[in-house]
Amino acid sequence: MPAQPDLFAPPPDPSHGTPPPTWADLPFFDTDWPRLASALAADPRPILPAPQDRFRALALTPPEAVRVVILGQDPYPTPGHAMGLAFSAHPDVRPLPRSLANILRELRDDTGESLPNGDLTPWASQGVLLLNTHLTVPAGEPGGHAKLGWEALTAQVLDRVSRRPTAFVLWGKPAQAQARHLRPGGHLVLRGVHPSPLSAARGFFGSRPFSAVDAWLASHGEPPIRWGSPAPAARL
Numbered sequence: 001m002p003a004q005p006d007l008f009a010p011p012p013d014p015s016h017g018t019p020p021p022t023w024a025d026l027p028f029f030d031t032d033w034p035r036l037a038s039a040l041a042a043d044p045r046p047i048l049p050a051p052q053d054r055f056r057a058l059a060l061t062p063p064e065a066v067r068v069v070i071l072g073q074d075p076y077p078t079p080g081h082a083m084g085l086a087f088s089a090h091p092d093v094r095p096l097p098r099s100l101a102n103i104l105r106e107l108r109d110d111t112g113e114s115l116p117n118g119d120l121t122p123w124a125s126q127g128v129l130l131l132n133t134h135l136t137v138p139a140g141e142p143g144g145h146a147k148l149g150w151e152a153l154t155a156q157v158l159d160r161v162s163r164r165p166t167a168f169v170l171w172g173k174p175a176q177a178q179a180r181h182l183r184p185g186g187h188l189v190l191r192g193v194h195p196s197p198l199s200a201a202r203g204f205f206g207s208r209p210f211s212a213v214d215a216w217l218a219s220h221g222e223p224p225i226r227w228g229s230p231a232p233a234a235r236l
Contacts, residue, residue, distance in 0.1 A: 056084025113228020
């Protein structure tokens with residue numbers, strides 16, 4: 001029997017800072033990306049994540065593979081944390097960003113599963129699109145690119161993936177506002193409290209989003225997401 005692939009092994013860098021081919025037909029890349037790319041190049045501030053990671057979420061999860069969308073706001077503004085997937089962090093980041101630590105705490109409480117670190121790439125490899133509303137942020141300036149124009153891409157991606165039933169996890173009001181871009185359909189749309197330490201205790205903990213997604217997938221004849229691994233839990 002051939003060896004099974006290790007979902008938790010780090011993949012090669014997929015994007016090199018260019019639009020992923022499977023998403024490149026979105027109008028954004030013709031109408032908006034040239035201006036936005038020029039603005040990023042002209043910005044003297046350090047921009048996160050690195051250019052080769054900006055489209056990592058799209059590169060790892062092509063449209064036909066998307067089963068679940070977890071929508072974030074913007075990348076972590078701390079240098080060394082953001083790696084192109086919403087809420088995810090590089091495997092060697094310690095301590096974890098507090099929102100991510102809360103997500104992994106809820107994962108353990110909900111499913112009994114854990115991850116060896118804060119890298120959520122294994123989720124992306126199973127059809128979980130970990131998309132930020134804004135794909136870049138100036139270092140140390142949360143929300144610093146909120147008006148740069150990334151929401152045009154977010155809108156088009158959500159329109160594309162909502163052409164068939166999909167599970168959407170929208171944590172916090174900014175993510176929930178993006179639900180207006182979803183086409184009508186038999187979707188699961190989970191609207192919940194953001195995992196930020198400022199709000200997690202007001203309804204994120206105990207919300208059980210992971211088991212809810214798996215139950216919905218099962219009802220549509222889809223296998224569950226392998227959220228965790230047998231590896232020791234990350235130290236939160």
